[in-house]
Amino acid sequence: MPVSRILFAPALAAALAAPSAAPSAVPSAGADIAPTSWTVPAPGAAVVADVALTAAGTITVGVRQGGATVLAPSPVGLVTGGDDLTAGLSYLGRSGRTVRQRYTMTTGKQLDRDTLQTESTFSFAAAGGTRLDLVVRVSAQGAAYRYVLPGPQSVVVKGEASSWALPPDATGWLLPYTPNYEATRIETTAAGAPAGDYGFPALFEVAGRYALLTEADLDGRYSGGRLTHAAGSGTYTVGLADAEVEVAGGFASPWRVAVVGDLAAVTASTLVDDLAPPSRLPDTGWVRPGAVAWSWMAEHASPRDPARMREYVDFAARHRWPYVLVDEGWDRSWVPELVAYARERGVGIILWFHWTALDPPAERDETLPMIRDWGVAGVKVDFMDSDSQATMRWYDGILRATADNRLMVNFHGATVPRGMARTWPHVLTFEAVRGAEQFTTRAATNTMFPFTRNVVGSMDYTPAAFLVADRDTTDAHEVATWLVFESGWQHTADRPEAYEARPQALLTMTELPTVWHETRLLSGRPGVEAVLARRHGDRWYAGGIFARAAHTYPAGLGFLGEGRFLAETLRDGPDGLLRETRVVRRTDTLAVPVAANGGFVTAFCPYTEGLTSCDRAGRARPAGTPWVSDLPFVAAAGGWGPVERDRSNGERAAGDGGPLSIRFRTFGKGLGMHADGQASVWLGGGCTRFDAHIGIDDEVPEPGTAEFRVYGDGRLLATSGRVHSWDALRSITADTTGVNVLTLRATDAGDGINFDHADWAEARLTC
Structure with a gap:
């Protein structure tokens, strides 16, 4: 299945056919038009892009957030081999649409994304008739603009006037430009930074708000950008890696991006990805971080x-x-x-x-x-x-x-x-x-x-x-x-x-x-501290790094859900790293002693009586003779569909298998997986034996094969050799004494994965 889709507001469906819809009005190029200004508000209007055409025919773009100017209006435009599209422009018209995007990432601070943006396309013409479209998108996370040259002819771009204007005293955290982006970042001011080039992204603080400047949607259609700065100025202009860039007809430039908001909003922003083209991979099941x-x-x-x-x-x-x-x-x-x-x-x-x-x-x-x-x-x-x-x-x-x-x-x-x-x-x-x-x-x-x-x-x-x-x-x-x-x-x-x-x-x-799945900034200041809470599935983790003297950090826990949690913290102690536990609720504050230039990591797991560690997904080691299918997985992955509990593999959906069946004998307990598949459970050193019946499930329409392997802490404990569909029911046993993590793996036995539906029937531990 595709991992992304884009939805547009129905009332604006006519705008879908091209990057910019037809202008609403088309005066003759070069007509005498008074200076004009427009606004592009984000849905909810917290962020607004200001677009204007000056009396000299220069386009400017600025950004406001919460009614306050973050980036003052500053010139934009292109210079091509045949035209100067930075001045002397005339306004042709404006069109717009609302862009709704829902997509899923394989990496990142937030796997599932849902964004809403306002897009406006402003069309302008040079004196000679060349058309330049400025496409502006604004969301709650910031604003961006790009250039479109809608004509069919190829063009040579010689430079941009694209720029961002900041207050001279705005604090900045800047990266002196090198093409591998490995220089040391510096803290300075917008005007006080040395003259020269700076790499993306660049962060500035403007009266308690922040602006992160960068670009998005760059590929071989264009050249990479950087910020160029003159000493004493608060303006940063986009420079290109190439003196000349060859672009095809219908060219659309990368987005010039300003993420704006408080530091928490900037840190959690997904705007750069939101502006990128959707996934080109029809299947991402093989992509595993x-x-x-x-x-x-x-x-x-x-x-x-x-x-x-x-x-x-x-x-x-x-x-x-x-x-x-x-x-x-x-x-x-x-x-x-x-x-x-x-x-x-x-x-x-x-x-x-x-x-x-x-x-x-x-x-x-x-x-x-x-x-x-x-x-x-x-x-x-x-x-x-x-x-x-x-x-x-x-x-x-x-x-x-x-x-x-x-x-x-x-x-x-x-x-x-x-x-x-x-x-x-x-x-x-x-x-x-x-x-x-x-x-x-x-x-x-x-x-x-x-x-x-x-x-x-x-x-x-x-x-x-x-x-x-x-x-x-x-x-x-x-x-x-x-x-x-x-x-x-x-x-x-x-x-x-x-x-x-x-x-x-x-x-x-x-x-x-x-x-x-979720990231929240708990507190931070560039160069001083960064404390974040991140969620993966139903579990939260919080951690911080500091460039400060020793102190006690008060971690608020409002990100947690209802109920009690075991908070397990790793921090610096007087004699090395130490681990501490405490039962907490979301209304509590977790006080963490932090060493000078230190840090900490806390895992939060739902608390049950007797739980002493969040280790291995917060589970105590099993006791008695438990079925493996009744234990929570440390990790599990199937070669085609998920690992199934007490059911056969079936197809790719969870729960779509039937009863476990090997050579026409059915079983109520066990695991079904497709080669190459595996599942791991936490034993914590408390179990001595593993037993299971093994075979290829009767559901397969054609013969399959698999090799069943039992691992303890990565060490092979037992293997079945090749098992065929027609083989009689077999058993496998392993000594698990001292094993922390037990892994059951079914390989394809070296002949491909087709019809390799492997059953671990009545898989059981002695603990």
Whole structure:
């Protein structure tokens, strides 16, 4: 199914046929028209874009929020090879529509999106008759505009007048421009910033309100932008990476975006994604975010060592991390064997590439199918280091090719996100940040990222880098970056031994999701602190990072639902990391002692009598002889449809299977899953034996096969070998003494997944 859809107000359906509908009035070009102004209010009118045409024929755009000016009217327009469309323009007309969008992301701070925008298209003409359309969209989150040249002819764009005007004394948190966006952010003022170029996004505070400036919907049709600033001025103009940009007829530029509101609204904004084109993937079921064990930062030589990479795979399997990234240095002579080794343990392999290894197209057309056939899950592509139109066209090609080969993507040495992850949902993260691999971690810089870079998309900071000697952060601060910094793939930066030596840190990291259904800022100030609450499913997590002296942080809990919750907090203690628990309600305040430049993470799980930990989804270890299908899953995924409790797999919908049936014997209890599927449950070291009957369900219309495997903490405990549809009912048993996480996996037995409906009948534990 598509992951997005766009709905337009019925009364404006006539506007659907083109990016801008026909103008309402068309005076002759160059006619003597008095200066004119218009407003474009967001639904609810909290945010308003002001558009005007001056007496000199220059278009200006400004933004107000709550009645106060945030961005003063400032010139906009284009210069092409044949026309100066920045002055001497005449007004032709205006059309409008309301845009309602509902779509689902695979990554991000809010997976399910529902937005409402007002769109107005203003048509203007130059003296020579060339038409320029200015399309303005406004929502409760901010305002954006783009240019459309509706003529059929190709055009060369030589520059833009696009600009944003800020009060000279507005505080700004700016990124000196480099094409990999890895410079150190600075705190300054709009006028006091040094002359030069600054990268997107740029954040400013204007009288208690905030404006985050960036762009959206950039691809190979255009060149990447940046902000250009003259010393002493509060105006920032958009400059392009190329002196000339070739655009086709009917050209539409990227959106020039201003996210406005209080800091909480800016932090939670999805406006950049809202302005991007809908998903181009008809199916995203193969796109799976998660934790990644990454070796290169801690051990630069490790990706050349297949034995060491197997140790990283073993670590990931022990702690239920779904991926290992094999960075620069791997060799095709041993990677296929490593991929097979990892798949046996339920771990996917991500491979690093220099971007030139996937260029020209013929090279990637050979390489990507090859690694797909090996079973590789995704790629990390590095060192593009450019915002040029040629590079954007390369992105277009690699995005299509990786999608065609069902390979997920992490872009390093890359441009900043501009909505790409909505259009191409297999893009799970970007670097474009001064991350841990710079080996100079500073708390003050870290506390800027949630309000700047991370607002616009997933950020591969590579968190929890205890190995960095030149850091002023505590261990709890490092762990909390996993929660505070959003990334669909979280590539942890340290060695397995470093994490296992800090079991409290590892326990928290293992429990934290990497995607979120809801995000709220609890408190923050760039360069000082960032405290967020994030929800995944029915569970909330709160955490913060600080660039402050030691203090006690009062965390309000109004985001929780009704009832009592066990709050389990990881923080810095006098002798290292410690974990504390407390039973709370939403009306309570959680007082957390925070060390200097420290941090904390708190998990909240519904409280029942006797519950002492939120570990493994807040469940106590099982007792007696429970059915596996009666236990909550730590994790579960089917190869076709979900893992079913007490039913066969059926088809793709939940609950669509029938009674479990193997060789015409039915069972009331058990699990049904389609290969390659697996389900994990928490034993907590309290169970000694697992037993089940196994076989292919009678519901399949043609023969199927599967191999049933039982894992304990990532270690293979028992396997069935190949099981055919026609085989007699078989049993499988495993010794689970000391096992924390039991995983039941049904593979395709090496011959494809068709009709592989695997039943674990009467799956039971002795505890």
